[in-house]
Amino acid sequence: MLTTDETGLKRAADILRDGGLVAFPTETVYGLGADARNGQAVARIFQAKGRPSFNPLIVHVATLEMAQGIAMFDDAALRLASAFWPGPLTLVLPLRPKAGLSPLVTAGLPTIGLRLPDSKTAQRLLAAFGGPVAAPSANPSGKISPTTARHVADGLSGKIDAILDAGPCAVGLESTIIGFDPAPVLLRPGGLPVEAIEACLGAPLLTHQPNETPNAPGQLSSHYAPTAPLRLNAESKKAGELKLGFGPDDQADLNLSPTGDLVEAAANLFTHLHALDAKGAPIAVAPIPDKGLGIAINDRLKRAAAPRP
8 A cells, every 4th residue: 555645646656657557536436557568568457357358448647648649539639638638538539640558558540548637646647757648447356446445455455456545536426428429428437427528519419329349348238246136216114124225215225425425426426335235135226316416326326236157
């Protein structure tokens, strides 16, 4: 466990240079980082997480200029990057020839997902490392995403080299992912509301049609799952269930937001799921409005409740 002072950041950057794995905080969730140019290091991500190799990784960059050296940006992509980077937005763009990334990062696809995180600790680590860092969420594949260093340690202890602890993540939901083939398309809802993206572009986003092979992270039907079964849109809890509430709810064992604030609910989602899952009982989840960040919350809950492979 590393602190976020200069000594801790230098140690984390050195581990990355040596081909190691470092979990680090972003504003969304904790990521499991490796040098995106080092194939053996990237392979260790898949091994540590138990992640299928056909599922591509997001690459985190320190600057827009670094991103432009890796991928080709059209006008729409540049507009979104200028408006929302740093922030919880991933852009899936055509990979430049000779970009130097390990093919494992893209799962053999001709595109790459790029993000510039809005976390001072992540930004300082990326600057200290000086290169692109591949980083999916720092949890066993398919399980609840980590929003604290303790969540990372509980899931990956003994499988990674270090955890950079900067406390809980502010947003608490993974990034929104946008593709650009043939026009801006929503590949995964996330921490940046769709409405803000559409307002920036001046046009509605296309809707991604699911297929068996992911072209961006977070598209598997079963994902973000607790060990306990999840029942969605539950107005009340049944005998033996725990209740994850939203809004005024006197049955709630934990409440995403007693005041019905979707920003607060997003920040609490994975932390509360971890806490309830630890109690070993089925979980009933209150209805969540399907608007703003509620779209991303419902996406995560639907995948968490899906039949397990």
